[in-house]
Amino acid sequence: MSVSRPPASFRHIHLELARESDHPAGDNAHGYDILAPLTADGFLDAEEWRAHRDKCRVRRFRPDDDDLIGRLKHSQGGKWYIDYDPDRDDDDERALHFENEQFRPGEYVAIRENDGTTHTFRVVAVRMLD
Template sequence: MPLFRIRLELARTKDHPSGSTLHGYEFVAPLDERGHLSTAEWKANKTKCTVRRYAPGVPDEHGHLIDVGRGWHFDYDQDGYEDDEPLFKLDRHEIRVGEYLSITEHDGQLRPYRIALVVPV
């Protein structure tokens, strides 16, 4: 099962009524033929499942996609969970261009992201 590079761009929010291509995430994950995350393949490729968070005016953050047993998170510091960003029901979503995912960010706010790109690594 191949790994895919996935780009998420901020969808419409109160602060960004048109969304923003400048706020987003790029991450690598194994997807099955239906576009669902594969836990078994993730376990075999953990170190390759990286994430980059980007936004204007702040340094990029780099980390990993992790399965915490009760959902998927972006983890930027392996020594603690305070910086983790949970992805809302990622295990149930089809990861396809045009679909949406929600992420609880560092400030505690749940924000919507549009899937803008899904390509094999």
């Protein structure tokens, strides 16, 4: 059985918790790994997402918690979110302003996690897929 590879526009995006009051140095054990298509200038590519949405995966990792695996989703209103269980909405996490964010190392993005807390994450790496 052959598994199709994501298109060349797909990148592995690694995010880590940025500095905040409870984590003055940030936290490299709290973050996300996102597999998603980017445009040449580093923005999420909604058109490529539509064509390959089943390949847009997310792994959330935190200290002392099991990793969560979900999918990056794009709503009709143009907003992005992370869906961990398609049968539930209460586990979704809102990717704040992802439609306007450039995913380049050193940039910052915000995610409202499913407990209602909004955190800022630093883009640590953006890599081509092997």
